Amino acid sequence: MRSHLLNDTTAERYRRTVTEGVERVAAKLATTDRPFTGVGVDALAPVIDRIDLDRPLHDTAAVLDELEEVYLRDAVYFHHPRYLAHLNCPVVIPAVLGEAVLSAVNSSLDTWDQSAGGTLIERKLIDWTNERVGFGPAADGVFTSGGSQSNLQALLLAREEAKPGPDGWEGPADHARLRIFASEVSHFSVKKSAKLLGLGPDAVVSVPVDADKRMQTMALARELERCRGEGLVPMAVVATAGTTDFGSIDPLPEIAELCAQYGTWMHVDAAYGCGLLVSRKRRALLDGIERADSVTVDYHKSFFQPVSSSAVLVRDGATLRHATYHAEYLNPRRMVTERIPNQVDKSLQTTRRFDALKLWMTLRTMGADGVGQLFDEVCDLAEEGWRLLAADPRYDVVVEPRLSTLVYRYVPEAVTDPAQIDRANLYARKALFASGDAVVAGTKVDGRHYLKFTLLNPETTVADIAAVLDLIAGHAEQYLGESVDRVAS
Numbered sequence: 106m107r108s109h110l111l112n113d114t115t116a117e118r119y120r121r122t123v124t125e126g127v128e129r130v131a132a133k134l135a136t137t138d139r140p141f142t143g144v145g146v147d148a149l150a151p152v153i154d155r156i157d158l159d160r161p162l163h164d165t166a167a168v169l170d171e172l173e174e175v176y177l178r179d180a181v182y183f184h185h186p187r188y189l190a191h192l193n194c195p196v197v198i199p200a201v202l203g204e205a206v207l208s209a210v211n212s213s214l215d216t217w218d219q220s221a222g223g224t225l226i227e228r229k230l231i232d233w234t235n236e237r238v239g240f241g242p243a244a245d246g247v248f249t250s251g252g253s254q255s256n257l258q259a260l261l262l263a264r265e266e267a268k269p270g271p272d273g274w275e276g277p278a279d280h281a282r283l284r285i286f287a288s289e290v291s292h293f294s295v296k297k298s299a300k301l302l303g304l305g306p307d308a309v310v311s312v313p314v315d316a317d318k319r320m321q322t323m324a325l326a327r328e329l330e331r332c333r334g335e336g337l338v339p340m341a342v343v344a345t346a347g348t349t350d351f352g353s354i355d356p357l358p359e360i361a362e363l364c365a366q367y368g369t370w371m372h373v374d375a376a377y378g379c380g381l382l383v384s385r386k387r388r389a390l391l392d393g394i395e396r397a398d399s400v401t402v403d404y405h406k407s408f409f410q411p412v413s414s415s416a417v418l419v420r421d422g423a424t425l426r427h428a429t430y431h432a433e434y435l436n437p438r439r440m441v442t443e444r445i446p447n448q449v450d451k452s453l454q455t456t457r458r459f460d461a462l463k464l465w466m467t468l469r470t471m472g473a474d475g476v477g478q479l480f481d482e483v484c485d486l487a488e489e490g491w492r493l494l495a496a497d498p499r500y501d502v503v504v505e506p507r508l509s510t511l512v513y514r515y516v517p518e519a520v521t522d523p524a525q526i527d528r529a530n531l532y533a534r535k536a537l538f539a540s541g542d543a544v545v546a547g548t549k550v551d552g553r554h555y556l557k558f559t560l561l562n563p564e565t566t567v568a569d570i571a572a573v574l575d576l577i578a579g580h581a582e583q584y585l586g587e588s589v590d591r592v593a594s
């Protein structure tokens with residue numbers, strides 16, 4: 106069994122085994138002609154059920170053959186140009202190389218004595234991102250598992266900073282008075298974070314958006330004023346820079362102004378929009394982000410990085426102390442005075458992957474402009490796709506895209522019942538998924554069911570978009586035709 110351990114004596118086995126796996130994946134990627142096979146849970150579950158985990162195969166080739174059956178054959182492939190559903194990007198090769206290196210060396214980024222150079226590389230990438238944001242030298246941050254964790258940590262810091270001082274805080278009862286302001290289309294992790302942070306059920310105030318799905322600052326001002334008037338504490342405003350559904354960007358400078366006026370922590374959730382930090386064409390869309398107290402960036406969304414790769418950034422690094430705890434065995438207090446850099450002092454996690462290496466390899470290979478160019482291409486594609494949809498009488502499209510999402514709905518002229526149109530759109534999405542020809546997402550707008558493209562693949566073309574719209578129309582028409590038949594018979 107020791108021959109399976111990766112060490113000095115098994116280097117050759119390591120090389121052979123990993124190469125075998127890479128060959129399989131490479132062959133798979135080269136021959137995948139659809140993003141999905143359309144397999145259903147009922148068909149796939151028994152395949153996995155059948156595997157007896159207590160009877161190993163003892164042979165890499167056999168395990169890889171089995172993997173084809175249980176996973177590779179029916180996986181959902183984000184690299185395929187007709188995968189248009191969620192915020193998943195195709196990944197860049199230098200990052201995949203980074204992934205292979207980081208898991209083989211397996212550094213843990215909690216302490217210097219488990220990572221050495223890894224800690225310094227992560228810190229340099231945090232500094233680099235902070236510079237792009239426009240933060241000053243006091244800024245800091247840490248890599249996280251994803252945007253949800255970044256938002257949670259940012260709001261933890263905001264909660265601690267909202268405390269009026271060592272004596273003015275009476276404990277958990279005061280948590281019920283804290284309020285977070287976020288737009289009605291902000292990410293649900295804001296509400297989840299409020300719950301995890303022990304805030305009250307009314308903690309998150311939903312601020313209405315305008316026709317472009319951007320937070321209405323007049324409404325925000327009104328809510329902040331009301332909060333203050335009622336003796337409540339405005340703990341944080343979460344501005345979203347790239348909403349998950351619409352890619353809309355809240356008016357950051359106006360929100361920053363209001364946060365300054367009310368002494369409120371400003372958090373910018375740029376999980377999706379962070380790709381603009383490296384865009385030559387669209388960086389100005391993020392103007393005002395430099396006034397935030399904290400920022401969430403998901404490199405695994407718009408920097409073409411494999412999951413997971415994310416960070417929480419703060420304008421004032423000292424605020425990270427709210428996440429600092431010392432353990433004698435790991436990061437004793439004396440190490441702070443000895444100036445030993447232990448990233449666990451800044452993180453919610455303890456043992457932590459060296460995800461930063463993927464971004465490092467990417468920047469060292471392609472450069473920031475290379476990444477930004479890819480993101481610009483998908484934003485350009487969204488603009489073209491929007492024009493296509495706007496000119497297509499079969500479709501109703503909402504909000505001209507700022508980033509790379511399109512939200513639309515099939516609206517046949519002959520059908521006037523909106524509930525029937527809802528059902529046709531829901532059906533079309535499901536039927537498309539089951540066909541495996543393309544994968545699209547869905548969401549609700551003003552209570553009605555819409556479909557969504559999240560364009561993150563520069564290989565997707567306008568022709569792909571047009572073809573998928575035809576497929577959707579076909580499925581929807583089939584549904585409507587059959588339901589007319591049902592009513593008639």
Ligand SMILES: *Cc1c(COP(=O)(O)O)cnc(C)c1O
Binds near residue numbers: 291
């Ligand atoms: C995706 C997303 C998140 C959550 O990020 P994860 O990496 O999925 O945890 C948070 N906010 C926004 C705006 C997002 O789009």
